[in-house]
Amino acid sequence: MKFSEHWEHRHREENEGSALHVTEGVNGQPSVNPHFRRKKRPALTTAQYVEGILAGDITVLSQAITLVESNLPEHYEQAQEIIERCLPRSGNSVRIGITGVPGAGKSTFIEAIGNMVTSLGHRLAVLAIDPSSERSGGSILGDKTRMESISSNPDVFIRPSPSAGSLGGVARKTRETVILCEAAGFDTIFIETVGVGQSETAVHSMVDLFMLLQISGAGDELQGIKRGIMEMADLVVITKADGENIRKAELAKAQISNALHLFPEPESGCRPQVFTCSAVDGSGLSEIWKEVGDFIACTRRNGFFTSNRRRQNKYWMYETINEALRNSFYRDPDIEAALPDFERKVLGDRLSSFVAARKLLDRYFGDIRREK
Known part of the structure; x- marks a missing residue:
């Protein structure tokens, strides 16, 4: 008898009747429903994809995004044709990038402000980018689970996508996904980035407003002086300003506001503002959304909105x-x-x-x- 078999036999004898005893499994059990056969979903034509997207069909939109994100060469041509046909119906939304360090509460913030945005009559698409494992290449894609209260909202479309090795906090096909969502009738687009810190700047090249979420007590003065992601922000929000953390959040707001004044005048012509909020009790959310509207109105007046879109x-x-x-x-x-x-x-x-x-x-x- 082999050593491993001897050891297994001895282990079973010693633990017979104890809590450590494990009943051997039974091989060859039939399926729960032996008559079940998974039906292969019929492939849609390009015209069917475009028709479904323009009609606001969420199922077809999701399938089209999957096609666009595919790495298969046979999907590339059809995906490009779908995007090209949808382009004339795109561009009529406000694109907002939301980033911040891990733990800043991006998903919780988006859920809270998303409910408010839809209550004002807007249709919201949330493109949540999840980090992909460098080893396995997999992603959890759990943002839709975390945003429980808006995931069932008919005016909200949540699409989690893996970063798949793309740098800058976004996915490889985020721009194309924005086009499809706009063609489907969503007038507000949130792009929630991976949240990796100072290098997360690629999202800045595809949004109209870049929102940075911060938490108090995270080296606020030093972080404010740093170049990179901080000087790209159009709006800074200190989250979790509730309970005993209100005083710390107000202090962080003052420190970051002072640091932002060290930066030169932004190209948009609208100097970034700093706000505090709590996604738990909803305080500060209406002020933040008002500032979003004021910033977009400001950039439309001075022409930066159009020139920025062209540059992008x-x-x-x-x-x-x-x-x-x-x-x-x-x-x-x-x-x-x-x-x-x-x-x-x-x-x-x-x-x-x-x-x-x-x-x-x-x-x-x-x-x-x-x-x-």
């Missing part, structure tokens, strides 16, 4: 080109065949990473030149 479209164009080139490069048969050998040489210190990259690029663009 230009940025999106270059991002689309970069992604297409990257996908084309890695899907090139010659590059796919050569990569493993170059990787082995780099790992074996027989070739520098710089030289390997240059040789692969020369090979790829050399093939393109020869084709021309």
